[in-house]
Amino acid sequence: MASSPDGNIAFKVTWVYGTHGPFSSPCTSRGREINVVENPRVWCSQQDCPCAEIYHQHGNAGDYWQYHNQNNFDEWPCYDAMAFSRWQFGAGIYHQGANMGKAIPVKHWKQGKFAFLTSREPDKPEAERRIIGAFSVDHMTQHPEWGNVLHAGSVRLRAANFHQAPLYWKYHSQAVGPRWNTGLFRYIPDKEAQVMLKALKRASSASQSVAGFGSASEGGFDGND
Structure with missing residues (x-):
């Protein structure tokens, strides 16, 4: 099993x-x-x-x-716009099918583990998806419109420069190669998470920064405000 x-x-x-x-x-x-x-x-x-x-x-x-x-x-x-101001992200809502309007479940999150934020510029191929930030997971809440939301703990990392952020597919391997397909999230084994964190810490400590990227900020939504 x-x-x-x-x-x-x-x-x-x-x-x-x-x-x-x-x-x-x-x-x-x-x-x-x-x-x-x-x-x-x-x-x-x-x-x-x-x-x-x-x-x-x-x-x-x-x-x-x-x-x-x-x-x-x-x-x-959206989650995406507030990722680095509120330091939280979620799995979203089903937009079609029998479960339309219901929260997408996140069954295997664990407190103290890490959530990695990955993105790519629209004109770039999937192979150039980068790890632009990460946070330790403190807790999860369920919001009626936003679904299951993971909230950051004390560790919050953000790449200083998007173009120097670690390439996601360099550290996460799968049989079909760099292809995300459907779904908003993937589970990452500890071995891969550890090397991703090391790479992101190096990118986060870079002295150069560009608009929209920089040091980690505080703040967040705890589900009660």
């Missing part, structure tokens, strides 16, 4: 075209145009996504926070 996963998780993070660089805020109007229409992402293109609403109902005009309250967790558009 196969052993259960070690409890580490790698998330697929949608590229966010922030105002001051990648992942610095919800998408700009140009970012919304790309993720909603030109290269539609699963959540971004849903009619109940706040970014899609701005695009279709408000002519895609203005900054996201003109329409929403930044201090209200429920008014953020």
Whole structure:
């Protein structure tokens, strides 16, 4: 019988075209145009996504926070935009099929293990997916609209420069090669997690930084505010 996963998780993070660089805020109007229409992402293109609403109902005009309250967790558009401000991420909601609207289960997370945030620039192949951040997992909550949400513990790492961030597929191997296919997350064995962390720590300590990347920030949502 196969052993259960070690409890580490790698998330697929949608590229966010922030105002001051990648992942610095919800998408700009140009970012919304790309993720909603030109290269539609699963959540971004849903009619109940706040970014899609701005695009279709408000002519895609203005900054996201003109329409929403930044201090209200429920008014953020996605996990991806708040990954480095709230330090949490989740498995999402089923968008089709018999389980539509239900939270996608995260059965094998473990307290003290690590969640890795991975992404790639839209014009790059899957082989160039990079580990842009990671956090130790403190606890999980279930939100009625966001599903199962993993919250960061004391360890929070963020690549100083996206272009120098570790390549995900260099450290995670599978028989079919660099192919993510469906699903928002994958379980990572301890052996791979350890080398990913070492590589990310080196990238996080780099003196050079670019807009949208830098040192870890504090903050988070504990499910009660």
